[in-house]
Amino acid sequence: MNILLTEKCNKNCDFCLISSRRATSEHMTLEGYTQCLDFAEHSRDRTVYLLGGEPTVHPHFEDMVALTSARGMSVVLLSNFLFGRE
Numbered sequence: 001m002n003i004l005l006t007e008k009c010n011k012n013c014d015f016c017l018i019s020s021r022r023a024t025s026e027h028m029t030l031e032g033y034t035q036c037l038d039f040a041e042h043s044r045d046r047t048v049y050l051l052g053g054e055p056t057v058h059p060h061f062e063d064m065v066a067l068t069s070a071r072g073m074s075v076v077l078l079s080n081f082l083f084g085r086e
Contacts, residue, residue, distance in 0.1 A: 004052060
């Protein structure tokens, strides 16, 4: 299951498809994320793909990974690997 944590990003790539929303978008709430995990479990999807923008800039990124892992689900991170620096 793909989960868009945020459209915020710590880069300014020319080819970005969401560059116009990068500064004004909101982060997904922990409640919304938990609902996504519930849906994934119900669907028997055992892998969660975290994406964005840059998912590591989300203020609750580590909590979200921990919640996913606690449910025995795998996490795949789609990142620019600058790890949370805005």
